[in-house]
Amino acid sequence: MKITVIGGTGLIGSKLVNKLRTHGHEAVPASPDSGVNTVTGQGLDEALKGASVVVDVSNSPSWEDAEVLKFFETSTRNLLKYEAAAGVGHHVALSVVGTDRLAESGYMRAKIAQEKLIQESSIPYSIVHATQFFEFLKGLADISVVDGKVHLPHVLFQPMAADDVASGVARVAVGQPVNGMVEIAGPEQFRVDDLVRRRLAALKDPRQVIADPDARYGGARIGERTLLPGNNARLGETRFESWLAQSAGTSVAA
Ligand SMILES: NC(=O)c1ccc[n+]([C@@H]2O[C@H](COP(=O)([O-])OP(=O)(O)OC[C@H]3O[C@@H](n4cnc5c(N)ncnc54)[C@H](OP(=O)(O)O)[C@@H]3O)[C@@H](O)[C@H]2O)c1
DSSP: OEEEEETTTSHHHHHHHHHHHHTTOEEEEESGGGTOOTTTOTTHHHHHTTOSEEEEOOOOSOOSHHHHHHHHHHHHHHHHHHHHHHTOOEEEEEEETTGGGOTTSHHHHHHHHHHHHHHHSSSOEEEEEEOOBGGGHHHHHHTTEETTEEEEOOOEEOOBOHHHHHHHHHHHHTSOOOSEEEEEEOSSOEEHHHHHHHHHHHTTOOOOEEEOTTOOBTTBOOOTTTTOOOTTOEEOOOOHHHHHHHOSSOOOOO
8 A cells, every 4th residue: 555654754644654664555755855845736746646645744834823833734635636637535634632621722723734634535534643752852851941940741651752652643544534533642641850860861951940839831731631632542652761771862953
């Protein structure tokens, strides 16, 4: 089966392409690096030719509110238009657990807009909602700095390894469209500030992490359980301590 992976050079995309190939699929990474740009439409007809499934694990180069919204709206509109023309039978997109509860965040509003376009299109689809990646913990610290200190709420979350995200997305991509949402998450719950503190300590990053009840998450006010998945989430296997022991400091920039 030909599966085109939009953003196939990124953190999740590159792992996903490898996993799909290992299972015998023709996984084609598509991104500006390989001459495919979903914002301009460049190279999309060729990348989608003969594809049964398109998986969108791209991300906006800018996370500024207006820019990120423009990226996900334009990119998703273009993708769905080219998919309809190419006869693609399944659109899979990676989004974030709790997007609808995080609409105060400009980034999450862009993900909500992306999801809405997919839901309203004629292409059968599956939206995968993942929790925060372990690889993103340093990036989360970087976007939460006030006067040199990292301010984060002392609330629950259930983050996961990028490798488990890729496995979860691969499983959905080779299955039937659910025309709805599938949640994936890590095997353990933590407090956001506690885990970021542990990650920074492991990176020998001296920044102090403050548990701050007024701190926002990417611009959104959140409560004790806002970031948690529902009871039916599919859980990855990788525990934080074993990921930490294996990872040579892999991080996603914010
Ligand atoms: N961070 C988290 O904790 C988290 C949690 C849940 C869900 N997610 C979602 O996971 C997704 C993937 O994140 P990631 O960290 O793997 O992203 P990433 O490593 O930043 O990779 C982004 C990918 O998008 C591609 N891209 C950028 N502009 C493009 C364009 N105009 N046309 C086509 N491709 C383009 C990049 O291509 P080049 O390499 O060629 O530039 C790259 O392959 C995102 O949609 C995010 O919302 C993230």
